[in-house]
Amino acid sequence: MTERSARDTRSLHKLTEELRHQEDQLRLGGGTEAIARQHGKGRLTARERVERLVDPGTAVLELGLWCGWQMYEEFGGAPGAGVVTLVGTIAGRRHLIAANDATVKAGAFFPATTKKLLRAQRIAMINKLPVVYLVDSAGVFLPLQEDVFPDEDDFGRIFRNNSVMSAAGIPQIAAIMGNCVAGGGYLPVLCDKLLMTEGSGLFLAGPALVKSAIGQEISPEELGGAAVHAGISGTIDFREPNDEACLERIRRLVGNITPDAVGPAAPFVRSKPREPARAATDLYEIVSPDPRDDYEVRDVLECIVDEGSFDEYKAEYGQTLVCGTARIGGFPVGIVANQHHRIRPAAGPLQFGGVLYVDSAEKAARFVMNCNQDHLPIVFFQDVNGFMVGRDSEHSGIIKAGAKLVNAISNSRVPKLTVLIGGSFGAGNYALCGKAFDPRFIFAWPSARCAVMGADQATSTLLDITVASLKRQGHEVDAAELAELRDKIKGTYDRQTDVRYGAARGWVDAIIDPADTRDVLILSLEVATRVADPEPFRLGVFQV
Secondary structure (H helix, E strand, C coil): CHHHHHHHHHHHHHHHHHHHHHHHHHCCCCCHHHHHHHHHCCCCHHHHHHHHHCCCCCCEEECCCCCCCCCCHHHHHCHHEEEEEEEECCCCCCEEEEEEECCHHHHHCCCHHHHHHHHHHHHHHCCCCCCCEEEEEECHHHHHHHHCCCCCCCHHHHHEEEEEEEHHCCEEEEEEEEEEEHHHHHHHHHHCEEEECCCCCCCCCCCHHHHHHCCCCCCHHHCCCCCHHHHCCCCCCEECCHHHHHHHHHHHCCCEEEEEEECCCCCCCCCCCCCCCCCCHHHHCCCCCCCCCCCHHHHHHCCCCCCCCCECCCCCCCCCEEEEEECCCCCEEEEEEEEECCCCCCCCCECCEEECCCHHHHHHHHHHHHHHCCCCCCCEEEEEEEEEEHHHHHCCCHHHHHHHHHHHHHHCCHHHHHEEEEEEEEHHHHHCCCCHHHHCEEEEECCCCCEEECCCHHHHHHHHHHHHHHHHCCCCCCCHHHHHHHHCCCHHHHHHHHHHHHHCCCCEEEEHHHHHHHHHHHHHHHHHCCCCCCCCEEEEEECC
16 A cells, blocks of 8 residues: 555544544434433433334435534524434334434524425425324524524425325324424324324414413413323324324324335346455545546446446546446346546547546536436536636637536436545535435535635635725735634634534435445335336427
């Protein structure tokens, strides 16, 4: 091993280990004291409930763990945005599970909580996944109510989705296992089946608000306890003595629905998988977190796809994008991946890795259309700086070529999965199926970075703007002040390109260990191929 590759192995592996340690802390939610208070009420925590609900020994795919990271610090923070969301198996059936974490501000809804739950519902809807909600929430976090309550992507959208999913035949079960207050009460009541544990409360207005509004004094149990809703209002379907009995009842109810099919739905297929040609841990050596270090993306693919299955498409043309078909865990897929070293094309000047040129964009657009024709899911591996700029590129029609790729991806009917390996900048994020283009799942390595442009370019641009503004105000910037401004701007921008910053805001579903990429993609493909879109592949008007 060379000195450089040894350095890279340590750095990527160390970066991954650091994030895993931070994730262990995030999984503690509100911390050990808050967990003890939850136990003191005779209740399990959200994660303990999920652990008892899912089938032992089965894989789970947690989503949005980093949501809310380093946000709302003035209110004490909101680890995981106060809700646990994941794909897991219950009684042999895959489900989307959402569990309020009452150790984080009593499970109150922050803006990030709403965004996280809406993303989970979207994943359930597009993949036709049944849903289980474990409700234990004090409702909207009132100091931030204006960012939670009224808009089309706010709190009310959750209830709209409950109704739409029910009409679409997607089963939903809700269990009230603690507080369920105010407008939040609509979520469980809009589900197909509703359970409630003793000691829990379900009411539009709690006792204090009732007294303030109409002067009536009443206890929580008399107002909206399990006995009231089981025997008087008739709101709930099952009254359970405790968390354990409630979770066991859910498992029995789930066992009544149609079991998951053994294989994918037609026209998707799956053959017997083969192990990759290279070990997954080789990825630590192949890819460096330093974006200035080159690597061969075909080496990355050899650690992920079934050995001998990769057939490269137009291998000698548009080489800054590597396209081809392969199998991942036996699933046939199309692959679109950024190359990360310089390319010498058959004609013309050198091309830079991570940059989209006219030839690579047009190649990828054609390949995406082929995948739709063959009904192949598409996996995008992003390490992209953006589209090539300059006179020659503009004259060659780079915008037209990019628009073709965007059009093809926007109208794809096949499942799309996206993995951010390194950079995900500017229109490159869009053209290679960023969050705005409806990937079924979008994952990121710890080395990923996401922003409008790279830190160096952004720093220079923002510095020029700042200096020009100061000059208009009559302030001449000296060399020392210029250096200080540059460091400050770069520091801010570096923080915003950190993958954790994006994950906190829901730009990616999970930050994954590079060595787990294959396993995560196989699980995602198992979910994404449960149903096929019956609509034919259609395209909008193409610029030519």
